[in-house]
Amino acid sequence: MTVLPLVGEKETGLIMSRLNLIVAITAAIQESSKSEIAFQRALRAIRAYTGWPIGHIYFGKSANDLISSGVWSYSGYEKFSAFRQQALEGKFAPSLSLVDRVLLLRQPLLANLPLAGKGEEAIETVIYAPIIGKDSAVGLMEFFSAKPMEEISSSLANILILAGKQIGRFFEEKEFKNLREKMAEESETLNADLDNFSKALLNILEDARELGKQLVEEKRNVEQKVIERTRELAEEQARLVASINALSFGFVIADIGHRVLLGNKAMMELFGLNDSDEITVDQISKFLGGHFDIKMEAERCLKGGIVCEIKEIIFGKKFLRGIVAPIVMKQDYKEVIGYVLLFENITEAKVIERSREEFFAVASHELRTPLTAIRGNATLIKDFYADKIKNKEIMAMISDIHEASERLIRIVYDFLDASALEQRKIEFKKEQFDIIALIKEVARDLKGMAKAKKLYLNLEKTDVALPMAVADKDRTKQVLFNFISNGINYTQKGGVSIKVEKQDKFLKVYVSDTGIGISSENQALLFRKFQQAGEKMLTRDATKGTGLGLYISKLLVESMAGTIELVKSQPGAGSVFNFTLPIASRFLS
Structure with missing residues (x-):
């Protein structure tokens, strides 16, 4: 135990x-x-x-x-x-x-x-x-x-x-236990998903068969539309090519890479090319001999989105007018995709224009001597024989002869000036002068004209001393005379004011009047030949002018490196003009 x-x-x-x-x-x-x-x-x-x-x-x-x-x-x-x-x-x-x-x-x-x-x-x-x-x-x-x-x-x-x-x-x-329950749940979900997937797959197959039928039909429709649209485009292109070839002036379409896409027959004939020859932008520039750089001009126009015009191109013995216009996509794109080149042969028009100018110059020159004699004799009769002529009607006729000869002489001188300026035959002096003193001199000459119409003629005072202008003094005086006399002619009440101010490297002279003014429609016609500053642009005898005053003034000012413009004008409220002249370099800071 x-x-x-x-x-x-x-x-x-x-x-x-x-x-x-x-x-x-x-x-x-x-x-x-x-x-x-x-x-x-x-x-x-x-x-x-x-x-x-x-x-x-x-x-x-x-x-x-x-x-x-x-x-x-x-x-x-x-x-x-x-x-x-x-x-x-x-x-x-x-x-x-x-x-x-x-x-x-x-x-x-x-x-x-x-x-x-x-x-x-x-x-x-x-x-x-x-x-x-x-x-x-x-x-x-x-x-x-x-x-x-x-x-x-x-x-x-x-x-x-x-x-x-x-x-x-x-x-x-x-x-x-959690894993087993999760697996059972996932298995049940998977079986449900498989069942839903099988049903969805059967639906997709059925939809695919139906979609296949629709795609075949849609393809057939698209192919038919493509065929129809291709024909429409071919017809449009044929019409476009026919229209372009029917033009009397040279026509070229180029892309933004300066590759020529289309050129008409007139262009080929203008430059002496055959239909089989390939035309390029560089080739056209070469034909023009460097007078017109097409690529540079096209880039400028494309960048600014503007139409550019070159009024006079010398090609051999021909005179051409060139136009460069950008091609812009419409709607919302606003994309520049190329440009159009137009060349018009203006040789015949140029010859006619030059012949007309030469005729006016010769006729004016030939008329000047007899008209001067008529005016001189009329002046002598008025001054020395007026007391011997008892008949008042005869004296009135002599006065009319004197006045008409004065007017004709002014017309002749205007014609001669316009012709000389257009042909660049006038030499301009480059001298320094006091613009205020020159304005006062012109005002003294026109004081009687303004007084006769009871108009004031004022020169506005400046707060600062103005620098000297550098230009042709006599030609500047002519421009001042034209502006101020125009203001007096077209003003019935009030008067004319002159103001001068310094602006950058220029002196700007303003001439204002309280006259009849100019409507917006007629303002675009100013500074052209034979056009007057009044409302009735076609009336030649309203103020006894030639219609060349503003045109000559424009040529004179631009030849002296200045500008000229109408600042503002309103019918019944007067007009304001100005022009500029360069300042002497020693006055520039």
Whole structure:
């Protein structure tokens, strides 16, 4: 018979408390429907047995993939509030090396470190115990003790290992159950999806067959539309080519790369080319002998989106007029895709124009001598024989002869000036002069004319001294005379004002009147030959002018490097003209 050693009451109590711990953990796991509750109860049982105030569970098979379960157990929730806050902030994360040893050895380990708190809240020791599954450690139990510990007893280690195994089996069973339920759910979903997919596939196949029929029909319709549209385009192109070839002037279409896309017969004939010859933009420029750089002009027009005109191009013995116009896509595109070149042979018109100008010049020159004689004789009769002629009607006729000869002489001189300016036969002097003094001189000459109509003639004063102008003084005087006399002629009430101001490198002279004004329709006709400044542009005898005054003034001013313009005009409210002259260089800062 074997004699068993007697067990003392203290040892019996330890054994019973360990059994109670195992039973409590088993009950906590088996009676809890949720993992969090089971883990919470298990931690509470272990804390009750060990006296440790805080417990926590991690899951993971290595230190690197360790994740907190979020389950904590405290003996006093408020007591360890400071520690709990620090723990949530990750200040007491377990040592990786220590965790790997616990998981690898499947044995509890501890570390004595003063971690947090003071007095009753002080934490002295942290204990790690493995949570063991079927084949390996699957997690970690973490306990904090307020008392320092040197080691874990073998009996306590066995209890912690046993508790870890129970929690590990429960965890794996839950995981397996969840996985099985998830797989079943996914399988059911997959079967439903497969069923829906099969139905959808059948519908797609049916739709595909129907779509195939529609595509065949649509293809047939598109092909028919393409054939019809191709014919329409061919007809449009034929009409376009026929229209272009019927033009009397040269016509070329080029793209933005200056590649000729189309040229008409008139262009080929103009430059002496055969139908088989290939025409290029460079070739056209070469024909023109450098008088007209087509590419440069085209780039300027394309950049500005404007139509450019070159009025006179000399090509051999021919005179040409050239036009470059950009080709812009309509609607919303507004994209320049090329340009059109037009060349018109104006040789015959140029010859007629030159012949007319020469005729006017010769006729005017030939008329000047007899008209001067008529005016001189009429003047002598009026001045020296008026008292001998008793018949008033005869004296009136002599006055008419004198007045008519004066007017005809002015016309002759205007014709001669216009012809000489157009043919650039007038030489301009470049001299410095005081523009204010010149205006006063002209005003003195026209003072009687203004006084006869009871009009004022004012020169507005300037606040600053004006620099000297540099131009032809006599020609400038002629321009001033034309402007001021026009203002007097077309004003019945009020008068004429002259103002001068400096503007950049020019002197700008303003001539304002309170006369009849010019309508917007007739303003575009100013500064042309035989056009007068009045409202009735075709009336030649209203003011006994030639209609050449403004035209000659424009040619004179532009020949002296100035500009001329109508600033504003309104019928019944008068007009404002101005012209500019360069300032002498010594006055420029």
